Amino acid sequence: MDITSFLFPKNEVTFIKSTATMREALDQMEHHSYTALPIINDNGKYVGTMSEGDLLWKLKNTPGMNFDNMHQVPISEIKNRFHNESVSIHAHMEDMLALAADQNFVPVVDEEGLFIGIIRRKDIIAYYIRNITD
Template sequence: MKAENIMTPNPLTTTKGETLWAAAERMLAHHYGGLPVVDEEGRYLGVLEMDDLLPRPENIPGAPDVLALQLFDRWVDEHSIHDFEEIYKNKPVEEVMRTEVPILKPEDSLRVVLDKLIENLYRRMPVVAEDGMLLGIITRGDLLRLLMGRK
């Protein structure tokens, strides 16, 4: 079995110039935890993960044992939470997307898929043709469906 037999073809995507707001709306509407990022021709550029849109704990400077929530280099608390709507509406995907996610080739074996997706704990990995075109995406859910005989 090869990656092309497991992948979800023609996945929903976002582009590098689209706003975080538009990409987040698409993720929420379809219950997705992330989207591949492509250029105008459909060539793969990276991945936008929901984790990239949420605050994460960071050490407060000068108090290394104290954590606070931070997002886009801003501290997040109950008074500032609504300020992020404006940021989401203006910040392009390219400023936040991940480009270090490894890709799969359509001919990669199931073993390669498992090694990359499971052992590296990625939630989704793009399947990309030699010319850089995004062909599909493989998620943990795709692997679970395969193991349950539903693919």
């Protein structure tokens, strides 16, 4: 099976730019009820994933940090505790499944590393539930 059948395209994905602030990331997560967002640089390449945990640890471990000054902190200054791997649009299904086991979503990139969308773990599970036969 081709992984493109699971692709949730970039134009339908909520992501943040690598130039965003901590407050912008938090606001996007709250607005969409997400726990993590892909980070895309100015060239359109996937550079990582920002999670609620990353934001929380930054808030906890930065003296003087609070909700009122989060807009001053660029997300580039926030350490990502986990690295969500991306897959090529040409990856084998097994490669994508191995990543989906540990990530809520798998970022998908083209040959040049440009972000083209995500594959959501919930869509993979739903597919297999629909197609399991006894």
